[in-house]
Amino acid sequence: MTEQIKSPLKDDQKAATSADEQFELIAAQAALDEERLPREQRNRLRALRRRERKAKYSVLRSLLKHLMIIAVASVMIYPLLWMVVSSLRPTDVIFREPGLFLQTFEWQNYSEGWNSLSHPFGHFMLNSAIVVLGSIIGNLVSCSMAAYAFARLEFRFKGLFFAIMLMTIMLPIHVIIVPQYIMFSQLGWVNTFLPLIVPKLLATDAFFIFLMVQFIRGIPRDIDEAARIDGAGHPRIFLQVILPLMIPALATTTIFTFIWTWSDFFSSLIYLTDPDMFTVPVALRAFVDATSESNWGSLFAMSIVTLLPVFIAFVLGQKFLVKGIATTGMK
């Protein structure tokens, strides 16, 4: 298997060989001089020249590639940048200025937007924070427990349960929302945060179970075998051996839960109808409904405010997000 020892750049190099012919004439001339050099030096010279040629072509190609990517990226990111800039513009300017240049800073968009509803926006952010915190704790505790069982324990119906768990990842939430609503409303939970938090305490976000199962499977079994020989039971192995080792998976779960719960509109729309209890997405929606077309500046300002925590989570947790997606492949 000679292929295995070649470098990963090999095909780049190979693609350039068709162009090699153009260099052949020049090379032929140089070769005459080269023949007189000692073999060792000659080889080194040829290698050098080859590398130079390759570099020349790959610079051109990568320049083109960068240009293409930058073009796509700019189109994608432009609306976001424009929204940030527009949140600092008076509304009439928003409707005629597609550029990103700011002449004045309309900070009152933010202060006006902040106080435009029955409560200051901070109230809704606090509500969201409570729901997010509860959801994170719920997911971390319940999903890690279930994941430990699926990854490390042998029990009856394991295969069946595991299959069911995987299928619930793909189940549309709309199927269960009607009876769930009936159930929670009979419990008197409408306009409380319980319908948003309790399901997380019961590991209904099966996606995270799967993510953690994948992670635990990667931890060598010898480690828990050793603990077991030392007399540790499953609760101890879980708490003192596995949990500390699966911190990266817990971090991924935390960040995803944060971002998804913070933006989750559907559940809040259904369960929270009292403005006192509004989370950020429904508050923003109420603002959209209440505001006339003349107030886009404040609307953008508050939109930015609601996106900011997600953006911060994204910047801080990028590594975990990318890894989480790549291994389990969800939004």
Added chain:
Amino acid sequence: MSALGELSQLKRSSGRTKIKHKDNKAAYWFLLPWLIGLVAITIGPMFMSLYLSFTDYNLLQAPVWSGFENIERMMGDARLHNSLKVTFIYVLVGVPLQLALALGVALLLNRGMRGLAIYRSIFYLPSLLGSSVAIAVLWKQIFGTSGLVNQFLAMIGIQGPGWISDPNTALGTLILLNVWTFGSPMIIFLAALRQVPVMYYEASSIDGASRFRQFVTITLPMISPIIFFNLVLQVIGAFQSFTQAFIVSGGKGGPSDSTMFFTLYLYQQGFGRFDMGYASAIAWLLVVIVGAFTAVNFLASKYWVFYDD
């Protein structure tokens, strides 16, 4: 391996492992929260909604058995049929576009390049933000009559339509929004492309294969399981889209029902009119449709997905 991969593997490996010792008791303790959730939050409500599908129920009085009335009503409900049409167009146009862009950009980013991490982040960011109300607000402005898009068009002397207020283009703006969130399938594609053994490319390039040919005969077959995986996930996700259509249309699915997604119609019936029986029937139609799509995907995958084992 992905969740789908696991599911298809389960069948193959069943009966293979011999269980040495069982930890039933410990296992069920660990699984307890999940089991309660499964019964009380997921499976229980599923059966409950199946039952409600055959009743007339408005939350105030007890459900009244109505037999197949809801199903007959669904068959004659023109707005429901329209919402199906809208949703199908959204899924069948939006998902392939999104995946094509995801794969295209992933291919561009694949061969390690300077600034890869930055580019990847820029492309990924929209898929994190895309489902939020704030982005829907932004979309509403961008594609409004004097929104950003028309401001640019005006610069080259074109008077653009009110994209969102025109029934012919409103759905298109939502499809674009879905395409805009191609970042997460792109990251999955990137991870998959990394796994294709370099030696295949080397061997084929020695045989003189062009880049395009390598893409068709090596890359595509090798990543076909991941294309399939992305396809299934994005189709399921797209069928459930709700927030964007809700915000952009002010909760009405307009103009003239052109953005009336299936889920939006379900919401209107269930939580606007509290017609819980009919809403349950509609919800089950969604399950059947999503299930059928997924099944077709699985069956068709036998002909185009290549497993290298």
